[in-house]
Amino acid sequence: xxxxxxxxQYQHVQEGxxxxxxxxxxxxxxxxxxxxxxxxxHPVFLIQLVKSGxxxxxxxxxxxxxxxxxxxSLHITATQTTDVGTYFCAGRNFGNEKLTFGTGTRLTIxx
Amino acid sequence: xxxxSQTPKYLVTQMGNDKxxxxxxxxxxxxxxxxxxxxxxxxxxxFSYNNKELIINETVPNRFSPKSPxxxxxxxxxxxxxxxxxxVYFCASSIRGSGGAADTxxxxxxxxxxxx
Numbered sequence: 001x002x003x004x005x006x007x008x009q010y011q012h013v014q015e016g017x018x019x020x021x022x023x024x025x026x027x028x029x030x031x032x033x034x035x036x037x038x039x040x041x042h043p044v045f046l047i048q049l050v051k052s053g054x055x056x057x058x059x060x061x062x063x064x065x066x067x068x069x070x071x072x073s074l075h076i077t078a079t080q081t082t083d084v085g086t087y088f089c090a091g092r093n094f095g096n097e098k099l100t101f102g103t104g105t106r107l108t109i110x111x
Numbered sequence: 112x113x114x115x116s117q118t119p120k121y122l123v124t125q126m127g128n129d130k131x132x133x134x135x136x137x138x139x140x141x142x143x144x145x146x147x148x149x150x151x152x153x154x155x156x157x158f159s160y161n162n163k164e165l166i167i168n169e170t171v172p173n174r175f176s177p178k179s180p181x182x183x184x185x186x187x188x189x190x191x192x193x194x195x196x197x198x199v200y201f202c203a204s205s206i207r208g209s210g211g212a213a214d215t216x217x218x219x220x221x222x223x224x225x226x227x
Binding site: 042043101 | 132146152153155159163215216217218219220221
């Protein structure tokens, strides 16, 4: 079945440093979504990427979808304490009803 | 005016008991889901309903039975609870479940189930 892996599993950064999480799918995806889950909270939708090679920005967050539509990345510039949480990618195969969530990257910020 | 709500928020029970978790969404969405998040934070889909019809049924023990009385509600009943059922259970909804922008998942606050 489809597998979606994220690396790293954990990341500790000093406040102000950059952070990147990578998402890799075992199959080609029709689209990919990113979610953020704050500690003790629930996943919240951030963005969806659909096109091969697509890049989208949200303030300090940059999302990228690979050319082959099998991988994606989320980059945060100059992290802040509010960025703490677990970041999930979620991919969907063509013609598949199911959204498969990645394994998540837990980001902690050292003030 | 909560979009996706779940009850209860916490559930502590003994092994072997039967329990239910309720979910309601007021977004007018057609599709609702149950996810299980274990202690390692892995988020796995369990079930999905579209307009009260079951469309996704992952490899989940028969002890778990979802029920959708209408498209705004999706409940989860668990029989003969086991220690391994301890997790956070999230309900979610989307406009529909077939991809595109309508696929965005709106999650409820979660129900933390602890089986002793």
